[in-house]
Amino acid sequence: KTERTLGVIKPDALLKVGDIIQSIYDANLTITKAKMVTLSWKQAADFYTEHQSKPFFNNLMQFVTSGPLIAMELMGEEAVSVWRKLLGPTDSDAARKEAPESLRARFGTDGTRNAGHGSDALASAARELEFFFPSTTGRGPPGTA
């Protein structure tokens, strides 16, 4: 079925945006929203709240706040799993062994600096899309809560 997911090009892969968009097209996904943003530490901690107590959390925060990233809404048949498959295994070194064509194998550095992010399920996709692309329907005029 047709799904929407959040795709992120992390700061280490920003200059590879051309190659990554080509791979997205080749996988029959459509980019329906996109923006470039630099996250504050607090925004990054909110986004990755489920990892707060992990040993790699501080490294992850340091990395994802180190420069601009590109957030995209990707749409297509089985978009959640198709995008995660394109990314490959979380650890870039594992990706180079197990999925050498994947984006993390091609553009990632290690377990933390891994070129991209993808929502892991439909529910997290909805939450993560709302984080980067808040819905504006049902809200009052600007300046009201």
Ligand code: CMP
């Ligand atoms: P991502 O798919 O964005 O989800 C959480 C991120 O934390 C992950 O990609 C990596 O950037 C980082 N990460 C996950 N696991 C580890 C780990 N074991 N060691 C270091 N960083 C990790």
